Amino acid sequence: xxxDRIALVTGANRxxxxxxxxxxxxxxxxVVVTHRGDVAGxxxxxxxxxxxxxxxxxxxxxxxxxxxxTFFLIQSLVPLLAQxxxxxxxxxxxxxxxxxxxxxCSASKAAVEALSRTLAAELGxxxxxVNSIAPGPTATDxxxxxxxxxxxxxxxxxxxxxxxxxGEPEEIGEAIATLASDGLxxxxxxxxxxxxxxLL
Numbered sequence: 497x498x499x500d501r502i503a504l505v506t507g508a509n510r511x512x513x514x515x516x517x518x519x520x521x522x523x524x525x526x527v528v529v530t531h532r533g534d535v536a537g538x539x540x541x542x543x544x545x546x547x548x549x550x551x552x553x554x555x556x557x558x559x560x561x562x563x564x565x566t567f568f569l570i571q572s573l574v575p576l577l578a579q580x581x582x583x584x585x586x587x588x589x590x591x592x593x594x595x596x597x598x599x600x601c602s603a604s605k606a607a608v609e610a611l612s613r614t615l616a617a618e619l620g621x622x623x624x625x626v627n628s629i630a631p632g633p634t635a636t637d638x639x640x641x642x643x644x645x646x647x648x649x650x651x652x653x654x655x656x657x658x659x660x661x662x663g664e665p666e667e668i669g670e671a672i673a674t675l676a677s678d679g680l681x682x683x684x685x686x687x688x689x690x691x692x693x694x695l696l
Contacts, residue, residue, distance in 0.1 A: 501526065503530065506569070507530070509536075510534065511637055511638060512631065514669075515666045517552070518544060518666075522548060524550075524677075527542075528550050531555075535554070542683070550561070561613065563604050579622055579623045581624045581625075582625050582627075582675070583627075584629055585612045585628045590605060591609055598670055606673070612626050613626075623637070625684040627683060627687070628686075629668070631668045631689075631690050631691065632657070632663060632689065632691020633659065633691070635665065656694060656695050657692045658694075663692055667690065
């Protein structure tokens with residue numbers, strides 16, 4: 497990747513967003529670090545990017561309604577996207593398996609996957625690739641940091657995963673950065689699960 501590429505990363509003030517911003521920056525991408533209100537966290541991400549020799553700007557952006565926020569953000573950015581741009585939406589492994597009390601989240605993420613496939617067809621003539629990444633159980637501060645801090649929960653989830661452990665945020669960030677790379681320029685309209693083989 498070259499330094500003239502810019503990536504807007506949602507939720508980059510923490511967790512998967514921060515890991516994604518850092519993974520892209522290492523590859524020479526200039527990063528727009530967005531946040532819903534956590535200015536300090538976003539600035540910390542930007543400082544880490546700059547400390548590694550990268551370029552980062554911080555912008556407040558709220559897309560907290562999974563489907564609507566994602567759709568309206570992409571709709572706003574489409575006129576600005578260059579030929580051959582990439583759109584990577586974040587889904588969840590919950591669209592493949594079930595878990596208690598996740599019906600609304602999993603349904604909204606399934607809608608994001610359907611949106612991604614349709615946009616891939618609509619934007620394909622411009623060479624724009626649209627894919628979705630579906631993380632599995634990952635040690636972030638999501639849900640109060642349970643998967644990161646609750647040893648019993650981590651052990652239980654690890655036992656249901658082919659690779660025998662919960663994922664780390666950096667592994668999701670690396671997967672997203674890889675999907676954005678030139679090496680996968682023939683891949684579009686795909687759902688890529690990064691879950692270590694959870695609940696097979």
